[in-house]
Amino acid sequence: MTTERAGIPAKYKWDLSAIYRDEAAFSAEFSETEKLIAEYPKHESTMLGSPQALAAALADHFAIDRKLAKLYEYAARNFDVDTSVNSWQAQVAKVINLNSRFTAASYFVSPYILKLDATTLEEWYREYPELEKYRRIIEVELRRKPYMLSDECEKLLAGMSQGLDTHDGIYSILTDCDMQFGKIRDEEGKLVELTDSSYVKFLMSKNRRVRRAAFTKLYRVYGQFGNTIATILNGFIKEKATLTKLRGYENSLFASTFADEVTPEIYNNLIDTVNRNLEVLFDYYDLKREVLGVSKLHMYDVYAPLIADYDRDYSYEEARDEVLEATKIFGEEYYETLRAGLLERGWVDVYPNKGKRGGAYSGGSYDTEPYILLNFNGKFDDVLTLAHEVGHSMHSYFSHKSNEFHLSNYTIFVAEVASTVNELVLAAKKLRESENDLEKLSVLNHIMETFKGTLFRQTMFAEFERDIYALVEANEPLTREVLCEKYYALVKKYFGPRVVVDKQISMEWMRIPHFYYNFYVYKYATCISAASSVMKKINERGDEYINKYIDFLKCGNSKSPLESLMVAEIDMTKPVVIEDAVSVFAETVRQFREIAGRLGMIKVSEKN
Template identity: 35%
Template sequence: MKKINPLMKFAVMTFLGMLAAMTTYSQQNRADIPEKYTWNLTDIFPSDEAWREAVTELSGKLDQIEQFKGTLTTSAKNLLKALQFNTELSKEASKIYLYAGMSSDLDTRNMKYSGMKQELQQLFSAFGAKAAFIEPEILTADWATIENFMQEEPGLEIYRMNLANMFRTKAHTLSETEERIMALSGLVSGVSQSVYSSFSNAELPKPEVTLSSGETLSVGSAEYNRYRAAANRADREIVFDAFWNNYARFRGSFGEMLYGNVKADMFRARARHYESSLQASLYPNNIPAEVYHSLVDNVNKNLPAFYRYLNIKKRMMGVDTLKYLDLYAPVVKDVDLKYSYEEATRLVLESLQPLGDEYVSTVEKAINERWIDVYPAPGKRSGAYSNGAHYDGHPFILLNYTELYDDVSTLTHELGHTMQSYFSNKTQPYPTADYVTFVAEVASTFNEVLLFNHIIEQVKDDDVKLSILMNWLDRFKGTLFRQTQFAEFELKIHEEAEQGKPLTGDTFSEIYADIVKRYYGHEQGICHIDDYINMEWAFIPHFYYNFYVYQYSTSFTASISLAEKVMSGDQQALKNYMDFLSAGGSDYPIELLKKAGVDMTSSEPFEKTIAAMNKVMDEIEHILNKKEKK
């Protein structure tokens, strides 16, 4: 989860590793999409004018934070007043930013909403500077004093977790003057990400190609996502070559954007006296750095299991040489896994039955009451996410649904986030309703496990079963191995920068090529990596989110373990999981998962995941052997 500034309190916003594909819906103007498939943003504000009034009202309150300066440690009553005031501002600010941000996401070409976001970022950065005294002033007291305040004033109890964490991270909290500078740095530290988003989503030129059918195609990210899954290998070759070589034309600019982001991470880490950018990212949430390193090490040790998957794909595709451009292509001929949105919602609802009536009925509300913006449209932000920042309202989901099986999985994935936001907002007070990505991705991938198991139980035809099984294996590839590949790249580029080594577009490409070739067994002849794939790093927006991607992998391993218990009918496991969804940020993420039933500091979740992967591959090979004997 990425916070814009100290005032903003965001619930999870997550972007899938695979950006959503587009079909003919990409040609559909937003005005032509039926209303029931679009967001109802009037649930936040009835109009842009109402939003403007809310901004004006909030702006008039921001200076009032300074009235609490010098009073925070004088009494329990004063501390409570200050924290309550900050809570109300934060809640309203989140709502205001949510409206502007999601309006912008519906059409990134509309500069009006981009301007509204920029206005808020400046406003909140200025507030952060004014509120910079809060943590340093509280930390002038000792913890015993704060404990006594909480006993004296029960209203402070809901702030216990945040206050305790404040004291735990005291060594990385700066003086008031320094904190003010850190807050003001928000005006510039996000520029690289903003430039990247604007350029890659709206302004990057699209090369034109001619497909084997004679059709002319302009290849942007939407078309790339669509045609990398095309059955025709020649078309995949054409699209891959054009798409990545187009990125290579701008490798210098993309390199400067990413290096700028890495330097911003380094600035924050060094300013707060962390040993590294990685520690600065993990320590505030009390996640041991060893969890990150162990993930990378375990995946590298288990690359033979990944090679087994790649060899199965090669066998099923019947190619002499498996290439990177084959990885998204269908492996079973004449099986067209297409699902209308209505079919997708039915399957998702059926698969979620093990989670109980309240869970399922709330998902039905999300579907029927316009919490979801379903289809792609010109200018709409690519990918998918869930945002639960509207504490007193409901979460929202952005999709780019194109009727592929992956889109069904994306739908249930984002609903997992939405339900965690819904239950946390419903159960927790605002200060502990927010939760970190480390636990957020458990809720989403848990739903994917349920969907897979529901669908595979219904399938009798071997070819359809093979297609579904391979799609599920692709999830292991995309979520466990690919995201860890990204995590290793992200760690490496930060380490290089922290050692004073220069990073350019060419450097990023060299580092990325080395890692991707190792993961895919290029030198062993497992999967051929064409030279242009060294530009793939420039396509991944997650690298602008400060050690974000590893959490997809760790969460996937956690969700495999938890889902097995719930699907077995274990009622205590179900209760523990629902408690986990309702826990928000009331404890540290490692502890929340332990209460749910999985210890992420051990190797057990990873071992169970690899065992589950091998079980699926056993089943695939059994079907393939049976078919070959016929």
């Protein structure tokens, strides 16, 4: 039974009244923003006339954006804690709609900036130094200039945009709605529905028969749709590749990394370095086989749990204090701000309640607190989740505080660094302090699973993505056979010579929605690597390095993501950053093996 929200004490709910006193104040700001948006088109005829006019157009633009962000925060946070209240759903829709109206009213800003040339701009910066504060924003826009088409072509593409970009929609309708996987027998022998999400649960079953049944059945069904899914993926990639070629980008990988302000070099460095270090991943699978006590580890065994649940329960207060204690290393401002946020300023909405959105996130805007939504359930995972979200919140706090609004949002390329650092800091503290071996194993297991899933698996996906785009760009058709063959070879490489790579796994690409994200997943792997590197430097250098790390958190969008990371001395072009993550994983596997061995949990130990 889920609790009614009204029954939860106020101290466990976030305080949204700090954003707007009441709904009337929200409505008043909404109307004011509407008015500003209606006036915005006046800049169209003036913005390129003088540096003053350009600065004014940008200042008004960001002032409206800032209000929209705050309005959205209020509506969306209210909606997320009780999605059954239609009025909040309507308010969220209203803000989204207002945002679209602003996009339409300000459509000219970006193309007009692209009309400016570097010489004029340099003169303007000299003539009107106020404009200087928008330099980075203007430069980021101007990077796209060489890849813009004629006005006519841009108009045509914009007009066609609804008809383009449909493949991922077709894919998810097919796999989420139309495909049926039938039933399998669960642990008790009961017939139960197999779905794409219950599949994941079944693969984590302690019962091998259940795991194998789910695996076999799921791929039998995917197999029937393989040609269709290959055609959809081929179409998706072909469309992206054609558009990037038309714009004059070298290739799709270049275009995607360019949009993140990084380079294919970073992408390839990740893949190459992980490839050179796969032996530690093979060790992990050996450990899994030994603990599971099976003579051969199959594809349907790799998600089986290494340990029984360690069920120490945490109260929210204990979790909060653990996280606060762990983050003391980040210095006084970090600690005091976080303490106030968690204890006095109403940052967190702690418990699940009827109608509350699932999962966890950190939100907030420039003019609000960095709100955290949890569905706290008292397990160690929940403590880690709090540490993770608090990492996002404190990154936002420093970014917001150190920059004007238009430069205050850090980019997606660095978004998971601070959150992952916090998970690692908390895990390290638990490992240091715990005197219970089972608790230690549970912490180590958590780190291993995170690195296996984030560093290795996402890199394997990134490698697959890179290679299939390259095939399309070389005019090779992506058929089901080609895709299966490529994928199978990769799985064989990443799982190593001692795992049985069952034939069915060649179809796994069919069930990965991330291949429709267009070179996105590598960022998970680069972030966990950067975070590992930060941890290593914290351990080695202490406070002197912590200051640099905090300076990185303050960068916001005032620098490119690569330059921001350099503030923390993280050079993403170098293998060492990825190697730091590999060594965290290797050390974790080593410690797990040591404790598990001591506890007699290793059932077979010869490498066969």
